[in-house]
Amino acid sequence: MASTCAQLCLRGTGPLYSKTVSSTWQYYTRVQQRIKVTRAPTKVISGSSIRGNHTTATTLTRLRWKQQICFYSDSAAKYLTTEAKEGTNTQELSRTNVGAHKTSLLPTRDAALTTENNHISLADLDPVAQPSALEEISDEEAISISVPSAIPPVSTTLRDYVDKSETLSKLVQLGVNLWKLEQRPNVGSMLLRLNFNTDVAPRLLFLKDIGVEDSRFGYIISHNPFILTESLENLQARVNYLKSKNFSSETVASMVSRAPYLLNFSVKRLDNRLGFYQQQLNLSANNTRNIVARLPRLLCGSLEPVKENLKVCEIELGFKRNEIQHIVLAVPKLLTANKRKLTEIFDFIHNTMKVPHHLITKFPQVLNSKHLRLRERHLFLEYLGKAQYDPTLPNYITLDRLVSLPDETFCTELALATLEDFYLFQKTL
Structure with a gap:
């Protein structure tokens, strides 16, 4: 750095250059004096004292000294280059700018060099010197450390999220079987996105208002979690439709409790299902309500097994239409029974036990x-x-x-x- 300043002096041939270099040397002298002051300080770092550590102090002050001299020398070099190009007509204006530049620059660098009581902090000057992971800390500092909750980004089970999700924890308290829901595609992600207060609680209050018992909430959500995503307007419209067909409030609550998917179907679909059973079995409106109230899943499941069983009873088993009607009114479950099981039992009763059709029709429970x-x-x-x-x-x-x-x-x-x-x-x- 001394040689650089000397070269600047040799190259300058005017009063402006002499004053500029003189200012540079004055700043260089101030830095050297400051280095002498900071040779052997006493500084407490992380609870331990450093007294007279000559090597450490020399290294740190040398680093800061080089930074200050390089910065100011570069500024002076840029200034001299600019003045050489502009000529002597702008010397007075440039001298004013140099003074302003030095005035605004020097206090900042001077303040950055020292701290209170002329002590240099090791952490301020050496970016490598960071607190060690093996350093002992106090109990108060340990308590103040905040550890973020480890929520796994991907998991195959909802169990990992129960403690972190208010919705899942509340559903578990209601008796929901999460192990059943996590086996269904996209259901786990859907539940994690739900807010209990805005999404789940209003649906539970709706079920309670229509007469569903609290003990049935877990069963309903375990079998039909999608009811939590249905709008309250649609749910209310479907309940109103059932009541318009003369289903009592108690019957509607019982049907919803035993057939969780009932309220997921539109009013149009519910109406089509009721019309199908009434026409296929030639039933009155009262008898149609009777079999649906006793087996509400008839409104939720597919109609193909029902159509197939009706054909089996009429063609393969040989029952008449009025006999089928009587059997269905007595045991609605036969409409959704397994075809193989139904034909196997009928074959044993009719061909092995020699029981005729009219006696089977009189006691249709034997088919179940x-x-x-x-x-x-x-x-x-x-x-x-x-x-x-x-x-x-x-x-x-x-x-x-x-x-x-x-x-x-x-x-x-x-x-x-x-x-x-x-x-x-x-x-x-």
Whole structure:
């Protein structure tokens, strides 16, 4: 730096250059004096004292000194170059600018060089010197450290988000089975985007207002989480439609509790479903409401299994239309029963037990019984010689009692045998 200043002096050939270089040397002298002052300070850093550390002080002050001299020398060089081009006519104006520049620059650099009591901070001058991760801290500092909540960006289970999401935690308290919902596509992401106060709570209050019990909230949302995204206007319109068809408020609440998807369908679809059952089964409006109220999922599921079962009962099983109507009014579940199970039970009753169609129509509950239970009891009665299902003959056994009585009552009242005998007979099958 000294050689640079000397070269500037040799190149300048006028009073302006001499004054400028003189100012440079004055600033260089001030920096050297400041370095002498900061040779051996005492500074407390992170609770420890540094006394007379000559190497550290020399390195730090040298770094700051070089920064100051380089900055001012560059400024002086730029100024001299500009003056050489502009000529001597602008010397007075340039001298004024140099004075202004020095006035505004020097106090800033001077203030940056020292701190209070002429002590230089290690953290201010050395950017590498940062607090160590192994440095001991106080309990107060440890408590003040804020750790961001670790919410996984991607997860295969909602369990990782329950503690961080108010919506999920409240749904768990309501009895919602999150493990069922997370297996369905996009349902987990939908639930995480919902706000409990603005999205979930209003729907729960709506269900409560129409008569749904609080204990059914978990069941409804577990099977139909999309009800939380339906608008309250649409939900109210569908409830109003059902009531307009003379469904009582208690019936509507019961239907919604047992068929969670009921309120997700539009008024038009609900109307089409009611019209379908009324026309296909030739039912009155009262009987249509009866079967739908007892099995509300008839309004939610597909109509294809229903149409297929009606054809099976008429074509394969040989029932007449009025017999099918009677069977459906007694056991609406047969409309959605498994086709294979329905034909298997009918085949055993009609072809093995020799029960005619009109008796099956009189006791249609037998078509909804378990095939194994029916087979074991019939074979036990046949073994005892008491398998009598003709009402015109003595010792007549009705089909409803055959399948509905518990084992002990069946043995004592119908088979006239002990329960142990029945269990031993079952082992022979």
